[in-house]
Amino acid sequence: MTKLAFERPIIQRINAGLPSKYGMSHRLEPLSHIDGTPIKDLIGEFGSPLFVLSESTIRKTYKEAHRAFSSRYPNVQFAWSYKTNYLNAVCNVFHQEGAWAEVVSGFEYDKAIANGVPGELILFNGPDKSTEDLQKAIRNNSLIHIDHFDELYEIIHLSKEMTERPKVAIRVNMDTGIYPKWDRFGFNYENGEAWDALNRIMANKNLDLMGLHTHIGTYMMSVDAYRIAAGKLADLAIKLERKHGHVLKYIDMGGGFASKNTLRGAYYPGTDTAPSFDDFAEAITSVLMSSDIKPDHLPMLILETGRAMIDDAGYLVGTVIANKRLADGRRATILDAGVNLLFTAFWYEHDVRPVQPVSDQTEDTTLYGPLCMNIDVIRGNVMFPLLKKGDQYVIKRVGAYNNTQWMQFITLRPNVVMLDSKGNPHLIRKREVLETINSQEVMPEHLKQFKL
Amino acid sequence: MVKIKKNIAISDSGFVFDPGSGDSYSLNPSGLEIVQMIKLGKDFSAILEAVTEKYEVDSDSFERYYYDFIATLAQLHLTEPDGKD
Numbered sequence: 001m002t003k004l005a006f007e008r009p010i011i012q013r014i015n016a017g018l019p020s021k022y023g024m025s026h027r028l029e030p031l032s033h034i035d036g037t038p039i040k041d042l043i044g045e046f047g048s049p050l051f052v053l054s055e056s057t058i059r060k061t062y063k064e065a066h067r068a069f070s071s072r073y074p075n076v077q078f079a080w081s082y083k084t085n086y087l088n089a090v091c092n093v094f095h096q097e098g099a100w101a102e103v104v105s106g107f108e109y110d111k112a113i114a115n116g117v118p119g120e121l122i123l124f125n126g127p128d129k130s131t132e133d134l135q136k137a138i139r140n141n142s143l144i145h146i147d148h149f150d151e152l153y154e155i156i157h158l159s160k161e162m163t164e165r166p167k168v169a170i171r172v173n174m175d176t177g178i179y180p181k182w183d184r185f186g187f188n189y190e191n192g193e194a195w196d197a198l199n200r201i202m203a204n205k206n207l208d209l210m211g212l213h214t215h216i217g218t219y220m221m222s223v224d225a226y227r228i229a230a231g232k233l234a235d236l237a238i239k240l241e242r243k244h245g246h247v248l249k250y251i252d253m254g255g256g257f258a259s260k261n262t263l264r265g266a267y268y269p270g271t272d273t274a275p276s277f278d279d280f281a282e283a284i285t286s287v288l289m290s291s292d293i294k295p296d297h298l299p300m301l302i303l304e305t306g307r308a309m310i311d312d313a314g315y316l317v318g319t320v321i322a323n324k325r326l327a328d329g330r331r332a333t334i335l336d337a338g339v340n341l342l343f344t345a346f347w348y349e350h351d352v353r354p355v356q357p358v359s360d361q362t363e364d365t366t367l368y369g370p371l372c373m374n375i376d377v378i379r380g381n382v383m384f385p386l387l388k389k390g391d392q393y394v395i396k397r398v399g400a401y402n403n404t405q406w407m408q409f410i411t412l413r414p415n416v417v418m419l420d421s422k423g424n425p426h427l428i429r430k431r432e433v434l435e436t437i438n439s440q441e442v443m444p445e446h447l448k449q450f451k452l
Numbered sequence: 453m454v455k456i457k458k459n460i461a462i463s464d465s466g467f468v469f470d471p472g473s474g475d476s477y478s479l480n481p482s483g484l485e486i487v488q489m490i491k492l493g494k495d496f497s498a499i500l501e502a503v504t505e506k507y508e509v510d511s512d513s514f515e516r517y518y519y520d521f522i523a524t525l526a527q528l529h530l531t532e533p534d535g536k537d
C-alpha cells in the first residue's frame with residue numbers, strides 16, 4: 001500500500017481585518033518544469049543550486065521587442081547589453097537573432113570580439129576606456145560613445161596618429177522628469193554641453209560623427225521619460241543638419257525598460273506595472289516620426305535593452321537546507337542559494353516557487369540564503385508553503401545581472417545550463433572548483449610552510 | 453505529556469479558538485490530526501506510530517516537525533504550561 005504524502009503540521013493565527021497587500025487568498029503555484037524539462041532532473045544531473053536559462057524565452061522576448069519597434073519605425077537595431085548577462089552562449093543567442101554588441105569595458109569589448117562580433121557592430125559605452133581600448137576600437141571601426149571631454153580630446157589626439165577615422169557618438173544626459181537624474185554619464189543637454197561637444201566634433205576633420213546616445217536610467221516604469229528623451233535627441237539631430245548639413249546615422253536610446261520583476265517595497269507586482277515593449281516603442285517612435293527630421297533622413301533607431309530582454313529567461317533552482325523558527329515565532333527557511341548568487345535580491349521581491357506540489361497552506365516565512373551573514377535574505381516575510389529539508393524551489397526572472405554581478409563569496413558559483421528549443425539542457429558555464437580560485441593565487445616562498 | 457488547554461475549541465475543519473485571548477487560528481490537516489491525537493491522550497510514540505504508518509515520512513523527520521509544532525503551540529499558549537512529553 002502506498003502511503004500518503006506528509007506535510008509538516010502547522011498552526012497559524014487568523015488575522016481578522018485588512019487583507020495582505022496581494023489580497024487574502026494568495027496561492028503560490030508550484031513550478032515543476034522549465035520548457036518541458038523537469039527541474040528535479042536538472043538538479044539531479046547538474047547539481048544544486050543551478051542557474052537555468054531558457055533559449056526559447058530569450059528568442060521569444062527578442063522577437064517581441066523587435067516587432068514592437070520594427071512595426072512602427074523603418075530602421076531598428078538592437079545591441080545586446082553585455083553587462084546584463086555576458087555568458088557567451090547568451091550573447092550568441094542574441095547575435096543569432098541579429099543583435100549587435102553593447103559593451104562598457106575593455107573586457108566586455110574583447111569578449112564581443114572573441115564571440116565573433118564584427119568590430120564595426122560594437123557600441124563602446126562607458127566612462128572607462130583606456131588608451132589601448134580606444135586604439136583597438138578605432139582600428140576596428142567600432143562605434144565609440146564618448147562620455148566626457150577628456151575622452152573626446154584623447155580620441156582627437158589618437159586620430160592624428162592613426163590612419164583609421166574614429167567613428168563616434170556622444171552620450172547625452174538630460175532631464176526627463178524622473179528622479180534621480182542620471183547626470184553622471186555623458187554630456188548634459190539642458191546646459192548646452194552636449195551641443196558644445198557636437199560642435200567640437202564637427203569642427204574636427206578627423207572624426208566621423210555617427211550618432212547620438214542616451215541611457216536615461218534603469219528599471220524605468222515611465223514611457224513619458226522616453227518620449228522626452230527621444231524629443232531632445234531629435235532636436236540635436238535637427239540642429240546638426242541645420243547648422244552643419246550633417247545627417248546622423250543613428251539615435252541610440254539605450255536600455256532601461258522595466259522587467260516584470262517586482263521592486264522591493266512596491267505595492268503592485270511588476271507583472272501588472274511594467275509597461276510593454278509596445279508601450280515603450282510607441283512613445284519613442286511616435287516622437288521620432290513626428291519630429292522635424294526629414295523622412296528620408298530618419299536615423300537608425302538603436303536600443304540597448306538589457307533586463308527586460310533577459311530577466312524572464314533565467315531561473316535559479318535549488319534545495320531547501322533547513323527550517324528554523326525565529327524568536328518571534330515566524331518561520332525561517334534556509335535555501336542553498338544566497339545573495340552571493342542572487343544579487344538582484346537586493347532590488348527585487350523575487351517570485352520564489354516550490355517545485356513539488358504543495359497544499360494551500362502557507363506560513364509567514366523569511367527565505368534566507370546559506371551565507372553566515374545577516375544581509376543574506378532572498379525574500380523577507382512572504383506567505384510561503386511548507387517546504388521541508390530537501391524540497392526544491394525555483395526563483396523566477398533572474399536572467400538579468402545575476403550571472404555578471406554574482407560574487408565568489410564563501411561558496412563557489414554553480415553550474416549554468418541553457419535549455420535549447422527542445423528543452424535539452426546544455427552546460428554553458430561549469431561550476432567553479434577550489435582550483436578555479438586557487439589558480440589565481442600566488443603563495444610567497446616564505447609562507448609556504450607552517451607547523452601547528 | 454503535552455496537554456491542550458481545556459478551554460480551547462477545535463473544530464473538525466481545523467479552526468481553533470482561544471476564548472482566553474480571543475485569538476483564532478487555523479491548523480493544516482496534519483496539524484489537526486496531531487492535535488486530535490494529543491486530545492485523545494496519545495503520547496509522542498503513539499502519534500509517531502500512527503503517522504508513519506499512514507504517511508510517507510521517516511521517524512527522524514517527523515520527530516523534528518512534531519517538536520517544532522509543539523513548541524509553536526506552546527508559544528501561542530494553547531498547551532498547558534506544565535505539559536511535558
Ligand SMILES: Cc1ncc(COP(=O)(O)O)c(C=O)c1O
Binds near residue numbers: 084217219255304308
Ligand atoms: C549604456 C547602457 N546601455 C544599456 C544598459 C542596459 O540597461 P537595462 O538593463 O536597464 O535595460 C545599461 C545598464 O546599465 C547601460 O549602462
